[in-house]
Amino acid sequence: MILLYNPPSSGQRKPILPCSLLAIGALLEGRHDYEIIDGNLLGLPSLPGDTIELLSRQIHRTGADILAVTVMPGPQLQDAVPLCAALKRRHPGLKVIWGGYFPSQHWATALGAEYVDYVLRGHSERAMVSLCDALAAGEIRPEIQGVCWRDEAGVPQDGGMPKLPKPAELPDWPHHKVDVAAYLRPTFLGSRTIGHHSSYGCPFFCGFCAVVNMVNGAWVPDEADRVAATVRMLVEQHGANAIEFYDNNFFVSEKRVRRFCEQIKDLGIAWWGEGRIDTMMKFSDDSWQLMADSGLKMVFLGAESGSDETLARMNKGGKQSAAQTLEMAAKMRRYGIVPEYSFVLGNPPDPQADVLNTMAFVRKVKEVNPDTEVILYMYTPVPLDGTLFEDAKNSGFAFPETLDGWVSEDWQNFAQRRSTGMPWLSYSVEQQLQDFERVLNAYHPTSTLTHLTPWRRRILRMASAWRYKTQMHRWPLELRALHKVLRYRRPETSGF
Ligand code: B12
Incomplete structure (x- = not known):
């Protein structure tokens, strides 16, 4: 089970449709079980502890083994950092994947944190499917265009940008x-x-x-x-x-x-x-x-x-x-x-x-x-x-x-x-x-x-x-x- 998480972006009285995760979900559909969780809708006071509790329970309930997070610079990053650190501590087997604008540009910085396992750069819906397939097959360091990971020595490795998908397809x-x-x-x-x-x-x-x-x-x-x-x-x-x-x-x-x-x-x-x-x-x-x-x-x-x-x-x-x-x-x-x-x-x-x-x-x-x-x-x-x-x-x-x-x-x-x-x-x-x-x-x-x-x-x-x-x-x-x-x-x- 994959949890796709959209960290809250402050400043919006009512949240904006999480298009990034819908685009990712569109390709997972029918191939991997997944849920979309929008931090903007959790209705909690912005206490990160509460969101962590909630997601932690969700991971137990669903047996999720992948948490995939979309990260823009700003408030989303601010939420994602303590959240992923805490969830990884509580669920060491959980694979944490980051995608979106921030990690696409600063992939090595993101992988410098031990609680981020993979960074997917660019428009990576297809790379995400390949990575989930590979993880399900037990591969830890699959070579997939667009997927960045850490080598045995813990050094971040760049998977480059994936081929730009054509929305019409x-x-x-x-x-x-x-x-x-x-x-x-x-x-x-x-x-x-x-x-x-x-x-x-x-x-x-x-x-x-x-x-x-x-x-x-x-x-x-x-x-x-x-x-x-x-x-x-x-x-x-x-x-x-x-x-x-x-x-x-x-x-x-x-x-x-x-x-x-x-x-x-x-x-x-x-x-x-x-x-x-x-x-x-x-x-x-x-x-x-x-x-x-x-x-x-x-x-x-x-x-x-x-x-x-x-x-x-x-x-x-x-x-x-x-x-x-x-x-x-x-x-x-x-x-x-x-x-x-x-x-x-x-x-x-x-x-x-x-x-x-x-x-x-x-x-x-x-x-x-x-x-x-x-x-x-x-x-x-x-x-x-x-x-x-x-x-x-x-x-x-x-x-x-x-x-x-x-x-x-x-x-x-x-x-x-x-x-x-x-x-x-x-x-x-x-x-x-x-x-x-x-x-x-x-x-x-x-x-x-x-x-x-x-x-x-x-x-x-x-x-x-x-x-x-x-x-x-x-x-x-x-x-x-x-x-x-x-x-x-x-x-x-x-x-x-
Ligand atoms: C909608 C939007 C928002 C929404 C929130 C969206 C949300 N997630 O809740 C709101 C209005 C809240 C917002 C806010 C901000 N935004 Co904004 N936002 C956008 C916008 C217009 C569209 C994003 C989108 O939905 N795209 C559609 C989807 C399908 O594409 P995508 O997001 O790129 O997702 C693809 C890939 O990135 C990747 N991907 C994304 N997430 C994930 C996650 C995983 C797990 C994986 C595998 C892949 C993946 O795969 C997706 C499919 O191809 C983009 C510009 C753009 N057109 O992309 C700017 C943009 C992302 N925002 C940007 C910025 C800077 C901000 C702000 C920080 C600006 C500010 N004034 O403060 C604020 C954040 C502060 C705040 N108030 O929250 C910049 C980022 C620049 C940068 N240096 O990285 C962009 C690129 C605008 C720009 N041209 O400068 N934003």
Whole structure:
């Protein structure tokens, strides 16, 4: 018996469908017994001891011999470390497997902990089946592409990345293995929003993005008709009225998007996805109209920076420019689709100038389209060979070498891209950015918070107008208090 465990990810009032484990489960179905356990649904106060008790009982009850955990950096990692350590102590025969974004990149660090037996890198549903087959046959160190393990001397060995599976060739997700109703969340899109994932990878090589390491520039989609059929099933069988696509890049193929829109137009749902500005600028007006008619409400787009030079350093340049970002904001306004622009600030080698430049650019974006959602991230290195990461290393940056290091408080902040301890960032730059963000979030509050009624928005705007207009961002203590009273949450603290 295999227990697939999704550690809780804080910040979500209602949890998000554990797509990673559904993708893994789809291939285990009919071949190995498994259960999906979502830490977000355990309903316990976030006392790790309780979750450990619960999972421990589950291991006894089911006779599970494999615990497979999906791990993203941040809260999931923080939960997974003490949990796996404790469960391995209590059940020494249990094999602990880690997969997902964190171990894919930091596989050796994960295997440095004696309570992690295997790390599966990348999109590893097929490697997982092979590993489970091998373990069932009594093999301890099977050589499987994508499976990392420790040799006799305890040294972590890299199994490389597995071949990227084609979603169109994979079986449907086993939605029956989870309580779908528990994942229908009220969002700005609709009262019963649910997630889906319709492609793997992204054909670009942005220098700050963790996806590049996972797929090396590949993008493999599921077919539009099958995606639409899944959406229809979620709507008709489970009562969903809005869909969030978690694809790294939903909008790579205009043809696929058009076909999908045509197929779901009659459903009257709202939907959301992530795309690239330069790619979507090439979509025809007709396609934009079709997307709007099919219920597309907002697109998450990596605007990244207001400087073409920085865009080039990020490996976005030549393809995407700041002028295009403004043009896109104006275009989306015409179709009533909200651009959700994410920016990566504080980039080496001159983080100060970078922050100031992007702050000024954000103001321009808001002039062109005041509805634009703005998400500000600090540049967080991913282990990717290339200019940005090299620059960060040269400024004294290094990843922790142990899992305990990763779950320390400083690194938790880092993992959530909110760190205040980047060696290349001075305190004053960070402070300026935080102050700006506070004022911006008051003057232009996010539209994604459903509890922010129009009059609450008006109060925020009135209180912040003088600061926004005069650019006196410093020490916005009154806005901080107001945000607290109004339970304001920045979109990026709960986002992807
Ligand atoms: C949905 C999502 C979330 C959800 C939670 C999902 C969950 N598990 O509960 C929420 C919104 C909570 C979330 C939060 C965060 N997220 Co997130 N999230 C995603 C997103 C958009 C989709 C993940 C997904 O479901 N994919 C679909 C499945 C099918 O693919 P997959 O997850 O990659 O799984 C495959 C493989 O990874 C592997 N695999 C995964 N798990 C396992 C487990 C086992 C045992 C095995 C064998 C294999 C395996 O096999 C799977 C099938 O191929 C990704 C981006 C993306 N498109 O992948 C970002 C992403 C994973 N998130 C990311 C980040 C940084 C975060 C945050 C830390 C950001 C923040 N602002 O704080 C927070 C965590 C903090 C918090 N508040 O909890 C980054 C990770 C970057 C990195 N350096 O590693 C990503 C890649 C976004 C990005 N492009 O930067 N996230």
